[in-house]
Amino acid sequence: xxxxxxxxxxxxxxxxxxxxxxxxxxxxxxxxxxxxxxxxxxxxxxxxxxxxxxxxxxxxxxxxxxxxxxxxxxxxxxxxxxxxxxxxxxxxxxxxxxxxxxxxxxxxxxxxxxxxxxxxxxxxxxxxxxxxxxxxxxxxxxxxxxxxxxxxxxxxxxxxxxxxxxxxxxxxxxxxxxxxxxxxxxxxxxxxxxxxxxxxxxxxxxxxxxxxxxxxxxxxxxxxxxxx
Numbered sequence: 001x002x003x004x005x006x007x008x009x010x011x012x013x014x015x016x017x018x019x020x021x022x023x024x025x026x027x028x029x030x031x032x033x034x035x036x037x038x039x040x041x042x043x044x045x046x047x048x049x050x051x052x053x054x055x056x057x058x059x060x061x062x063x064x065x066x067x068x069x070x071x072x073x074x075x076x077x078x079x080x081x082x083x084x085x086x087x088x089x090x091x092x093x094x095x096x097x098x099x100x101x102x103x104x105x106x107x108x109x110x111x112x113x114x115x116x117x118x119x120x121x122x123x124x125x126x127x128x129x130x131x132x133x134x135x136x137x138x139x140x141x142x143x144x145x146x147x148x149x150x151x152x153x154x155x156x157x158x159x160x161x162x163x164x165x166x167x168x169x170x171x172x173x174x175x176x177x178x179x180x181x182x183x184x185x186x187x188x189x190x191x192x193x194x195x196x197x198x199x200x201x202x203x204x205x206x207x208x209x210x211x212x213x214x215x216x217x218x219x220x221x222x223x224x225x226x227x228x
Contacts, residue, residue, distance in 0.1 A: 001067045001184050001205065007076075009203065011178030012068050013194070015081035015164045016061060016185045021051035024088045048207075061097045064184065065132065069101070071182065075136035079172040081109065081164060083127045089120065098130050105131040109168060110151040129172070143175040158188055158218075169194035189215030193222045 052060065068078050084093045107129040116123040150171060155163040169191045173181055179200060183191035186204030188211060195202035196219070206212050 001064075001071060001182075004071045006070055007073045009071050009178075009180045009182040010073055010076050011173065011176050011180070012072065012076070012078040012080075012182045012184070013169050013172045013191045014068075014079070014183045014185050015187075016064065017048055017050050018083050018085075019050055019052055019054070019057045020083075020085075021049060022054060022057065023085075058096050065098070065101055068182075068184065069132075069134070072134050074134050075138065076134045076178070077104075077137040077176065078130070078132040079107075080130040080132055081127060081168070082130065083124075085124070086118070086121055094128075094130075098132065101132050102134070103130050104133040104137070105148060107131060108149045110149055111154045139175050140177050146175065155190070163188055164190055166190055166194050166197070170197055173198045173200060186215055187211055189218045192219050196222065197226070 065078070065080065072078070080098070082094050082097070084091060086092065109127045109129055110125060111127065113123045113125040150168070152165055152167050152171070155165040173191075173194055181191060181195045181200050181202045182204070183202070184205045186192065186206040189204065192202045192204050192215065204215070206215060
């Protein structure tokens with residue numbers, strides 16, 4: 001991303017690794033202390049263990065957002081999807097990542113709940129999308145009539161360990177006039193598929209060769225469906 005020209009994209013839609021395996025509580029363990037067999041992220045991603053020391057993770061993500069801001073046009077925005085969680089009995093709301101960046105709004109992605117093995121708090125059923133904006137960013141015509149709570153089902157038919165739904169990325173893109181969309185954590189290609197559905201150009205970065213292969217397959221399958 002640092003090799004890209006300044007102000008070269010209109011919109012960024014992304015969902016980085018959440019660092020879920022660095023947990024002070026149960027994490028992805030069940031209430032008996034054993035591993036939850038259905039949690040795909042027990043071993044992390046294909047080339048990332050998702051278990052960085054918190055301070056290193058925060059610095060990495062802040063550096064990423066700073067790089068995103070550099071490549072955005074002055075009327076651009078970032079839809080930055082993340083997840084709040086409880087650490088040491090206190091809510092970790094990711095303010096240490098986004099503090100100082102121009103967060104204009106928080107969108108709630110209301111998804112279906114999963115499992116909660118911790119009796120200290122209620123079952124989490126949402127994630128957040130930080131809308132981080134350059135000064136001249138404006139929504140597309142009539143998009144401001146939509147609310148800031150989006151009820152969208154989770155993605156189930158995807159072998160990636162932490163996919164987010166095409167509908168979520170599509171709603172982000174459709175709410176803007178962006179022509180070029182970037183996702184620096186492309187994963188299985190969801191943002192690219194959503195951009196093509198919305199008839200926008202896209203750029204995606206992904207370090208994992210396996211996920212790149214998966215993304216190409218999913219993008220090609222989506223193109224075949226759109227031609228029908």
